[in-house]
Amino acid sequence: MNIVLHMNRVLSFIGISMVLAAAICFLAARPALAMDVTKTPIVVELFTSQGCSSCPPADEILAELSQQKNILALSYSVDYWNYLGWKDTLAQPDCSLRQKKYNKSLGLGGVYTPQMIIQGRRDVIGSRADLVAKFIDQAKITVQATSAPEIKFVRRGDMMFLNISASALQNDAPATIWVIGYDFKKIVPIKKGELAGQVRTYHNVVQSIKRLGSWMGEETKLSLSQEDLGSGKYDAYAVLLQAPQTGPIITAAKLK
Numbered sequence: 001m002n003i004v005l006h007m008n009r010v011l012s013f014i015g016i017s018m019v020l021a022a023a024i025c026f027l028a029a030r031p032a033l034a035m036d037v038t039k040t041p042i043v044v045e046l047f048t049s050q051g052c053s054s055c056p057p058a059d060e061i062l063a064e065l066s067q068q069k070n071i072l073a074l075s076y077s078v079d080y081w082n083y084l085g086w087k088d089t090l091a092q093p094d095c096s097l098r099q100k101k102y103n104k105s106l107g108l109g110g111v112y113t114p115q116m117i118i119q120g121r122r123d124v125i126g127s128r129a130d131l132v133a134k135f136i137d138q139a140k141i142t143v144q145a146t147s148a149p150e151i152k153f154v155r156r157g158d159m160m161f162l163n164i165s166a167s168a169l170q171n172d173a174p175a176t177i178w179v180i181g182y183d184f185k186k187i188v189p190i191k192k193g194e195l196a197g198q199v200r201t202y203h204n205v206v207q208s209i210k211r212l213g214s215w216m217g218e219e220t221k222l223s224l225s226q227e228d229l230g231s232g233k234y235d236a237y238a239v240l241l242q243a244p245q246t247g248p249i250i251t252a253a254k255l256k
Contacts, residue, residue: 042136048114059202163220
């Protein structure tokens, strides 16, 4: 009887060990995509307005994306809704201009809000959380499969240093180096317009869009002062390497 009991314990131990071993093998065999690891952050740009009643759900989606490590979420407040009688207090003409350039490069008929641009490659209505998630996942696969230059963007004292490694040009076309200055959070009480009476919170609000020059595929090193990056001091900065100007984003980085 003791022998039988001992054997049952041995067999149980062997069974548990086999299950654990199988689980370890399964986890080790999972694709890297499941770990949400990308070589560069996926850039999600939302064009929004305080005068747009359809924008709050998109603003909230962007707020959630801004908390994800491998997402660079940016909110651009456009100024063309101001004619409705409520001037968007965050609106920048350069934000409207950037959206118009995107719509031209994407072959779209006209601008609208809320519009999200994913990795400079496609647009989606910003309140469609299902499509936003789908297109971000597709962008991650593209980024993982593409060889892109490495960007190092660091601050030392009052200066910032940008280093872009050498890499092959895409379609033999030079890329544009953009630096985006943004503030983490803006709280706005809206007194007029379609959102009158609401207090809205906007995240990663773009304050400055600067073109630093072109990248020709060669290693590029830039030393930048505060004035080179915009007229004010912002909570954070991002660099976008984009072909040719508002086309596909090759790679991106945040200031560390």
